[in-house]
Amino acid sequence: MSILLFTATGCARCAIAKKFMAEKGLAYDEHDAIGAGKERFGQFYRAHRSAVFRGKEGIEFPVLAQGGEIRQGVAAALAWLQSGSRLDGFIGRSEPSKGWVGGLHVARGDPGEAESLAGVLGFLKRNGLKLQLDTDGRNPAVLERLLRQGLGDRVVMDLKGPRALYPALVGAPVDLQDVERSMALVARFPEFRFETTVAPVPAAEGGREAIRYLHPEEIAATARWLKEATGSHRQPYFLRVFDPETAADDRLHSVEALSPGALVRYRTAARTHQVLTEIQAGSA
Amino acid sequence: MTYPTIFPTGATIYDPGRCWNGYTVFQAKEVGALLIDMNGGEVQLWKELHGMPNRILPGGYLMGSSGERSTAFGSQDGIDLIQVDWDGNIVWRFNQYEFIEDPGEEPQWMARQHHDYQREGSPVGYYAPGLEPLTDRGSTLVLAHKNVRNPAICDKPLLDDTLIEVNWEGEVVWEWVCSEHFEELGFREDARNLLFRNPNWLQSGGGAGDWMHINSMSLLGPNRWFDAGDRRFHPDNIIWCARESNITAVVDRQTSRIVWRLGPNYDETPELRRLGWIIGQHHAHMIPRGLPGEGNILIFDNGGWAGYGSPNPGAPTGFRNALRDYSRVLEVDPASLRVVWQYTPVEAGLPFPVDANRFYSPFISSAQRLPNGNTLITEGSGGRIIEVTAGHEIVWEYISPYWGKMLRINMIYRAYRVPYRWVPQVEQPQERAIERIDVTRFRVPGASPSGTRRVVTVAGVLPYRPDAALCVRTDVGGETAKETSG
Numbered sequence: 001m002s003i004l005l006f007t008a009t010g011c012a013r014c015a016i017a018k019k020f021m022a023e024k025g026l027a028y029d030e031h032d033a034i035g036a037g038k039e040r041f042g043q044f045y046r047a048h049r050s051a052v053f054r055g056k057e058g059i060e061f062p063v064l065a066q067g068g069e070i071r072q073g074v075a076a077a078l079a080w081l082q083s084g085s086r087l088d089g090f091i092g093r094s095e096p097s098k099g100w101v102g103g104l105h106v107a108r109g110d111p112g113e114a115e116s117l118a119g120v121l122g123f124l125k126r127n128g129l130k131l132q133l134d135t136d137g138r139n140p141a142v143l144e145r146l147l148r149q150g151l152g153d154r155v156v157m158d159l160k161g162p163r164a165l166y167p168a169l170v171g172a173p174v175d176l177q178d179v180e181r182s183m184a185l186v187a188r189f190p191e192f193r194f195e196t197t198v199a200p201v202p203a204a205e206g207g208r209e210a211i212r213y214l215h216p217e218e219i220a221a222t223a224r225w226l227k228e229a230t231g232s233h234r235q236p237y238f239l240r241v242f243d244p245e246t247a248a249d250d251r252l253h254s255v256e257a258l259s260p261g262a263l264v265r266y267r268t269a270a271r272t273h274q275v276l277t278e279i280q281a282g283s284a
Numbered sequence: 285m286t287y288p289t290i291f292p293t294g295a296t297i298y299d300p301g302r303c304w305n306g307y308t309v310f311q312a313k314e315v316g317a318l319l320i321d322m323n324g325g326e327v328q329l330w331k332e333l334h335g336m337p338n339r340i341l342p343g344g345y346l347m348g349s350s351g352e353r354s355t356a357f358g359s360q361d362g363i364d365l366i367q368v369d370w371d372g373n374i375v376w377r378f379n380q381y382e383f384i385e386d387p388g389e390e391p392q393w394m395a396r397q398h399h400d401y402q403r404e405g406s407p408v409g410y411y412a413p414g415l416e417p418l419t420d421r422g423s424t425l426v427l428a429h430k431n432v433r434n435p436a437i438c439d440k441p442l443l444d445d446t447l448i449e450v451n452w453e454g455e456v457v458w459e460w461v462c463s464e465h466f467e468e469l470g471f472r473e474d475a476r477n478l479l480f481r482n483p484n485w486l487q488s489g490g491g492a493g494d495w496m497h498i499n500s501m502s503l504l505g506p507n508r509w510f511d512a513g514d515r516r517f518h519p520d521n522i523i524w525c526a527r528e529s530n531i532t533a534v535v536d537r538q539t540s541r542i543v544w545r546l547g548p549n550y551d552e553t554p555e556l557r558r559l560g561w562i563i564g565q566h567h568a569h570m571i572p573r574g575l576p577g578e579g580n581i582l583i584f585d586n587g588g589w590a591g592y593g594s595p596n597p598g599a600p601t602g603f604r605n606a607l608r609d610y611s612r613v614l615e616v617d618p619a620s621l622r623v624v625w626q627y628t629p630v631e632a633g634l635p636f637p638v639d640a641n642r643f644y645s646p647f648i649s650s651a652q653r654l655p656n657g658n659t660l661i662t663e664g665s666g667g668r669i670i671e672v673t674a675g676h677e678i679v680w681e682y683i684s685p686y687w688g689k690m691l692r693i694n695m696i697y698r699a700y701r702v703p704y705r706w707v708p709q710v711e712q713p714q715e716r717a718i719e720r721i722d723v724t725r726f727r728v729p730g731a732s733p734s735g736t737r738r739v740v741t742v743a744g745v746l747p748y749r750p751d752a753a754l755c756v757r758t759d760v761g762g763e764t765a766k767e768t769s770g
Binding site for chain 2: 234261264265267268271275276
């Protein structure tokens with residue numbers, strides 16, 4: 001199957017993708033989407049609009065297409081070229097950020113593909129990009145491997161909530177010891193932070209299923225759990241406002257959003273156990 | 285500002301029949317919180333208890349702070365805010381706003397309180413009928429510091445001002461961060477440009493821009509504007525003023541938006557031009573219900589140097605580009621922006637502008653409306669507190685005798701008058717009138733008595749003419765003081 005590669009003039013990440021393909025001996029058909037290949041990319045974009053993400057900064061390149069599959073961004077493109085769709089869970093969309101690659105989800109992929117993931121991240125790292133990983137605590141073995149191999153310049157841990165509600169908040173069975181192990185590992189990366197979104201959770205009220213927001217006491221319990229798992233009450237811990245519009249669960253779209261100001265009480269509660277807790281700037 | 289080398293301190297003027305008599309509390313420089321009576325008698329000193337400001341609460345309680353953060357790392361950060369009883373026992377404390385780990389210092393929670401706070405019950409922290417602060421419960425609004433970065437303002441770290449509500453248990457339950465409302469502050473392009481380059485840079489703690497320097501914060505309290513349907517003046521809304529930007533504003537507690545604002549520019553409407561440029565102001569607050577002038581905004585308009593804008597000869601870079609060498613106390617109708625009452629060098633009886641700087645405090649200072657219509661004015665830099673009548677007569681004057689050892693100044697940040705009954709632990713003091721000393725005849729020991737030993741007459745000399753000896757005209761230049769006079 002032929003490889004179609006859309007690049008952009010002066011795009012360093014496109015150069016990294018081409019270097020990867022050259023090393024693998026992969027042939028491809030390249031079009032400069034903002035140069036001579038503009039018309040060709042326009043046709044492609046109109047035909048695959050839903051598969052190509054256009055963010056605030058525009059479209060991230062490279063965009064790679066092969067056999068009906070489309071991958072956008074250098075990490076996703078390399079992952080496809082190396083392992084087909086087997087790394088899809090690990091690598092998602094990355095918001096363009098100078099010198100950094102994000103969208104690297106440690107918790108979401110198949111841990112059996114860890115070696116392949118490390119291969120892709122190692123290539124990106126050797127070519128000068130910094131790696132931002134994220135995790136919700138699952139797959140601690142993968143996280144540990146990446147830590148050992150120096151394949152994470154920054155880790156953001158989405159600490160979903162307190163122990164008792166963790167599986168419900170993740171929406172899947174979770175081994176809580178995995179989460180605790182991940183917390184401890186995260187704190188060993190060069191740069192890291194822990195975040196909790198003050199999210200709605202299903203609750204039974206009066207025999208009926210209802211939805212309520214996490215309580216400040218539950219955020220305090222989360223902060224305490226973080227202290228116990230990492231041995232420190234000084235972790236960089238941030239609280240975020242839940243955005244109902246982007247919720248994966250349709251039931252949550254109608255939940256009224258909290259104002260950032262409402263998080264002040266949650267921050268106060270969390271600071272009982274994590275003294276550096278802050279409300280994430282721009283959290284809305 | 286011509287000060288004699290020798291002058292009396294303590295109470296210097298006192299007319300008991302025309303004063304609103306009570307105790308006065310203030311932070312005596314590097315000494316502590318001092319409570320004095322009308323004759324200047326020192327009723328009680330809470331030794332080395334800091335306070336920015338100190339306030340007396342009913343029952344003889346005092347509010348202040350146990351200390352200040354090392355100035356190597358912070359600027360005016362109060363470690364805590366405390367309430368102590370008459371015997372100095374701490375009955376309430378707040379410090380859990382930020383966990384601070386300064387190099388070489390013990391890590392600790394700090395309130396980072398500065399300049400102001402308000403205990404529930406009293407919107408402005410001074411006496412008004414039926415609006416007394418709670419002493420055993422209730423929330424406290426605190427003006428605090430927070431270090432932030434906000435590239436829309438400046439690429440450098442900022443020392444920001446926050447307003448926080450703390451419940452009786454010491455938990456922060458509400459927060460307003462000034463920098464998050466930058467676009468609501470009305471800075472023009474020249475000011476924004478300068479702010480980006482120089483946000484009033486301080487060196488302490490590795491450096492930060494004290495870009496606003498909010499120096500007062502109080503609730504509006506019940507008022508006639510809200511009663512008439514103007515929701516900008518909801519009693520729960522908060523008024524603050526900031527000396528570096530010359531802004532006074534009201535924050536809506538529900539939306540956190542700024543709903544009323546004075547400054548930073550005073551040349552954009554006829555009303556503002558008539559009001560004149562307010563510079564480096566302090567203690568802007570709404571006169572509480574039950575006091576003469578209730579609903580109006582009382583401001584100590586310092587003058588001095590403040591603001592961001594275009595360069596001028598007095599401010600070559602545009603930093604602190606508004607300048608004036610006298611102060612004004614203004615009572616302003618917040619709807620029309622008309623001055624209802626004022627005390628400026630003109631009302632003080634000082635020839636304007638040549639002697640205007642005799643009423644001048646370029647920093648700190650305050651004004652408190654009293655129940656009989658008098659106004660207690662702290663002319664802070666010179667350590668002077670005066671009580672003036674509505675007709676501008678001084679009926680009480682006190683000069684602080686406390687000069688700091690580290691800073692040789694007898695400054696008073698802000699003084700408050702409270703009723704005698706708020707301090708039930710002591711008997712009401714005797715009030716003894718202090719007759720005005722005729723300074724033209726007053727001599728210190730060793731000086732010759734007044735009077736000329738010999739007078740000669742020169743034939744043909746003419747009588748003196750008005751202003752004949754002055755090098756500057758006295759009928760121009762004092763627009764803001766003169767046009768709004770009376």
